[in-house]
Amino acid sequence: MTACLKVEGATKTFGGLTAVNAVSFEVKPRSVTAIIGPNGAGKTTLFNLISGALPLSDGRVLFEGVDVTAEEPEAKAARGLIRTFQLVKLFPELSAVENVKVGFHLRSRGGLLSALLRPRWVRQMEAEIDGRARELLDLVGLGTAADRPASALSYGQGRLLEVARALAAGPKLLLLDEPAAGLNADESARLASLIRRIAEDGTAVLLIEHDMHLVMNTADDIVVVDFGKKIAQGAPDRIREDPAVIAAYLG
Numbered sequence: 001m002t003a004c005l006k007v008e009g010a011t012k013t014f015g016g017l018t019a020v021n022a023v024s025f026e027v028k029p030r031s032v033t034a035i036i037g038p039n040g041a042g043k044t045t046l047f048n049l050i051s052g053a054l055p056l057s058d059g060r061v062l063f064e065g066v067d068v069t070a071e072e073p074e075a076k077a078a079r080g081l082i083r084t085f086q087l088v089k090l091f092p093e094l095s096a097v098e099n100v101k102v103g104f105h106l107r108s109r110g111g112l113l114s115a116l117l118r119p120r121w122v123r124q125m126e127a128e129i130d131g132r133a134r135e136l137l138d139l140v141g142l143g144t145a146a147d148r149p150a151s152a153l154s155y156g157q158g159r160l161l162e163v164a165r166a167l168a169a170g171p172k173l174l175l176l177d178e179p180a181a182g183l184n185a186d187e188s189a190r191l192a193s194l195i196r197r198i199a200e201d202g203t204a205v206l207l208i209e210h211d212m213h214l215v216m217n218t219a220d221d222i223v224v225v226d227f228g229k230k231i232a233q234g235a236p237d238r239i240r241e242d243p244a245v246i247a248a249y250l251g
């Protein structure tokens with residue numbers, strides 16, 4: 001089976017500092033992979049290399065077998081490699097459902113002109129998109145908030161709305177940057193089951209997360225980085241007992 005994402009020897013230097021040092025790993029289709037590591041380990045930089053926000057100093061990134069190392073974030077997004085915050089911010093005055101619809105329009109080919117002329121097929125498509133947007137809101141647990149303005153949502157609800165909108169863009173791989181940050185216990189538990197559901201529905205998930213409870217409950221595979229290097233990789237049970245991982249967290 002072709003890996004969804006293949007990172008080969010990814011390296012990033014900032015002046016004399018090697019923030020990411022020859023990191024290699026794969027993300028399998030329909031799987032959840034978590035990147036963990038102490039503060040400053042290089043997790044965010046690694047994410048930036050994968051999404052295209054930063055150019056690599058060395059190494060390659062392959063998405064569905066295609067070398068996308070040099071592609072801009074927009075080109076990668078068009079292939080289905082989607083990072084939540086890389087999409088436009090939430091529109092506070094628009095309702096939750098309208099915000100999700102923005103996600104669909106990022107991939108719809110109808111264009112502005114047909115939206116203005118609004119022929120019948122466009123109106124039919126809009127009705128369908130409205131229905132699908134509401135389904136996605138149900139999926140993330142915001143079904144009852146669909147018609148409320150985004151500005152009226154709690155912080156945690158806003159984060160979940162971002163996930164719904166990213167899903168509307170049709171990702172094959174969803175990159176989530178500390179998705180549990182700022183969520184309360186209920187929201188975090190909901191997020192964990194949502195992440196599992198997303199993977200089972202066919203979208204691979206790659207996340208950076210400090211919340212170990214969420215990581216251990218959602219990840220199939222964990223990549224541990226420390227001082228820019230990958231020091232371990234494996235299933236949660238193995239990582240929990242890995243001496244190098246324990247040393248990195250205690251040291």
Ligand SMILES: Nc1ncnc2c1ncn2[C@@H]1O[C@H](COP(=O)(O)OP(=O)(O)OP(=O)(O)O)[C@@H](O)[C@H]1O
Binds near residue numbers: 040
């Ligand atoms: N643009 C930059 N210029 C110079 N150094 C940078 C830059 N971005 C990150 N670094 C350095 O690279 C190293 C890795 O940082 P990074 O933010 O990737 O770590 P992290 O694992 O995401 O940390 P945290 O868990 O605290 O978010 C750090 O030493 C950081 O200071």
